[in-house]
Amino acid sequence: MSQNTLVERLVSTVPSKRQLAWHELEFYAFIHFGINTFYDREWGNGQEDPAMFNPTELDTDQWVQTIKAAGMKAILLTCKHHDGFCLWPSAYTEFSIKNSPYKDGKGDLVKELAESCKKHDMKFGVYLSPWDQNSSVYGDSEKYDDYFINQLTELLTNYGPIFSVWFDGACGEGPNGKKQIYNWERYYACIRELQPDAVINISGPDIRWCGNEAGHCRESEWNVVPKRLTDPAYTAEHSQQEDNEAFRERPVSFLDQDLGSLEALKDEKEFIWYPSEVDTSIRQGWFYHKHEDDKVRSLETLLEIYYNSVGGNASLLLNIPVDGRGLVHENDAKRLQELGTYIKEAFASNVAPKAKVTTDTAYEDAYDVTHVLTADRGYFKPAQNEESVTLRFELDQAYAINHVVLQEELTESQRIESFEIWVKKADEMEKVYGKTVVGSKRICKFDAVNTDVVEVRITASRIYPTLKFVGIYEAQ
Structure with missing residues (x-):
């Protein structure tokens, strides 16, 4: 086929x-x-x-x-x-x-x-x-x-x-x-x-x-x-x-x-x-x-x-x-x-809701990018044919973070084939994590880093991706 x-x-x-x-x-x-x-x-x-x-x-x-x-x-x-x-x-x-x-x-x-x-x-x-x-x-x-x-x-x-x-x-x-x-x-x-x-x-x-x-x-x-x-x-x-x-x-x-x-x-x-x-x-x-x-x-x-x-x-x-x-x-x-x-x-301190979240792609109001800030407010879905998407989280201040959690909207199947987590360090963006699938849940664990900007970069998808939830967790 x-x-x-x-x-x-x-x-x-x-x-x-x-x-x-x-x-x-x-x-x-x-x-x-x-x-x-x-x-x-x-x-x-x-x-x-x-x-x-x-x-x-x-x-x-x-x-x-x-x-x-x-x-x-x-x-x-x-x-x-x-x-x-x-x-x-x-x-x-x-x-x-x-x-x-x-x-x-x-x-x-x-x-x-x-x-x-x-x-x-x-x-x-x-x-x-x-x-x-x-x-x-x-x-x-x-x-x-x-x-x-x-x-x-x-x-x-x-x-x-x-x-x-x-x-x-x-x-x-x-x-x-x-x-x-x-x-x-x-x-x-x-x-x-x-x-x-x-x-x-x-x-x-x-x-x-x-x-x-x-x-x-x-x-x-x-x-x-x-x-x-x-x-x-x-x-x-x-x-x-x-x-x-x-x-x-x-x-x-x-x-x-x-x-x-x-x-x-x-x-x-x-x-x-x-x-x-x-x-x-x-x-x-x-x-x-x-x-x-x-x-x-x-x-x-x-x-x-x-x-x-x-x-x-x-x-x-x-x-x-x-x-x-x-x-x-x-x-x-x-x-x-x-x-x-x-x-x-x-996973006690999720600072993502304190961020201004934006994306580099168009989306319909029903699939607003801010939906990823909570697990029960719908989900984000970009315009069709956008298989590579970046979500940018500008936090209200710098936090020491060491986990990012991603979840797809499973009612739309599983779509993401690869993604990366980038953070701002010394005014430069630096990759701290990269994997393949997300699905029901992907927990991204890395050494704690002080930052006020986090980017989730979806680098490949089967079809335009979905995200139900993004959590950014302060190191305890």
């Missing part, structure tokens, strides 16, 4: 309402907790004794408050991992919390966490492993699909609004030695019917996996990519097939570094809005292990991951393992508080 036709098709590909809501979350938590916690394992085998599940100090309010302190806005719970043990009293299996000592078999951890999330204004989501090593019908396609749909229905109807249903591609053998062929379209239809506002992540059509569990992402994360990437078989083929520490630490490898440039897409037939999620753990493992208490990731490492994901047009799903007491361990809680404090302070 011609480049003009390609560009037209790309910029006409936009997010759904549910995807837009997901973009706004940016940073949220995974909680791995279950029977594995009490066997000191990453992956169980479905033969565990429910009597081992006995947290004596469990406090879901502590989980939520600790996670919220880090600046996260939602929580996903491993309601059932590959072993098949259910953290809710499922009517369809005996391998669940109802046969554990916890609350004398009357407990329901999904309910407790959902209620704590509601109490503390956090979104709640569910992870349900399609692989079940305990189910006797796993591998019997129709019977197991019925079983899985029944459990999915329980989770989607009994616990209030669900913001995300998270599926991985795990597909091993069941207790009968068989593997299951998952009926993904049936699972998706169930979710769309019961929780139409929920995004379906990873092995699903809404949110894609970044391609590793180490916290790495691409230099240029594009939201519009080939539709073929949504095929669950593609994700399953490249997902973790066994408990393997090397897999958890590998960088981006199975997917190309370039998923969305014009060159990469020129021969593709179908496109989809399929943004990236970075999933990684605050420790080496996903479930709690006492020997990892001194291996919580450093603040510096977590910040690097945060800037590269949330600050690079992806979301960050950070796993927090709950220990055998039923609490987030003190070391993890301390690091999360440090992370939240840093983020809050780094």
Whole structure:
């Protein structure tokens, strides 16, 4: 196809309402907790004794408050991992919390966490492993699909609004030695019917996996990519097939570094809005292990991951393992508080609203350049055919700044292909930052510089660019 036709098709590909809501979350938590916690394992085998599940100090309010302190806005719970043990009293299996000592078999951890999330204004989501090593019908396609749909229905109807249903591609053998062929379209239809506002992540059509569990992402994360990437078989083929520490630490490898440039897409037939999620753990493992208490990731490492994901047009799903007491361990809680404090302070003082903002291009009143000064006043869009644009911010005085945040208007798709940040130093303009894509959010971090003029120079776009927000932050 011609480049003009390609560009037209790309910029006409936009997010759904549910995807837009997901973009706004940016940073949220995974909680791995279950029977594995009490066997000191990453992956169980479905033969565990429910009597081992006995947290004596469990406090879901502590989980939520600790996670919220880090600046996260939602929580996903491993309601059932590959072993098949259910953290809710499922009517369809005996391998669940109802046969554990916890609350004398009357407990329901999904309910407790959902209620704590509601109490503390956090979104709640569910992870349900399609692989079940305990189910006797796993591998019997129709019977197991019925079983899985029944459990999915329980989770989607009994616990209030669900913001995300998270599926991985795990597909091993069941207790009968068989593997299951998952009926993904049936699972998706169930979710769309019961929780139409929920995004379906990873092995699903809404949110894609970044391609590793180490916290790495691409230099240029594009939201519009080939539709073929949504095929669950593609994700399953490249997902973790066994408990393997090397897999958890590998960088981006199975997917190309370039998923969305014009060159990469020129021969593709179908496109989809399929943004990236970075999933990684605050420790080496996903479930709690006492020997990892001194291996919580450093603040510096977590910040690097945060800037590269949330600050690079992806979301960050950070796993927090709950220990055998039923609490987030003190070391993890301390690091999360440090992370939240840093983020809050780094973006506490936005001086952009104190600036006179101008641009070197014409625009319609409806897309006034001053709209970029707040995130909820519409957006700036220059006249058509202006693919290189400069926005100039003349501040009311000199400030020491070290962050600039950019956001595109996603309802107009993703357009910006490269940009630069320039500041005035000693009466000369100097470049302090340059990158490729912007998308949902680009956080530009650089050494603090005293200046009273900042320029955002969009140097290339697929079509005339948009900007929803520009923040200029004073160094703290």
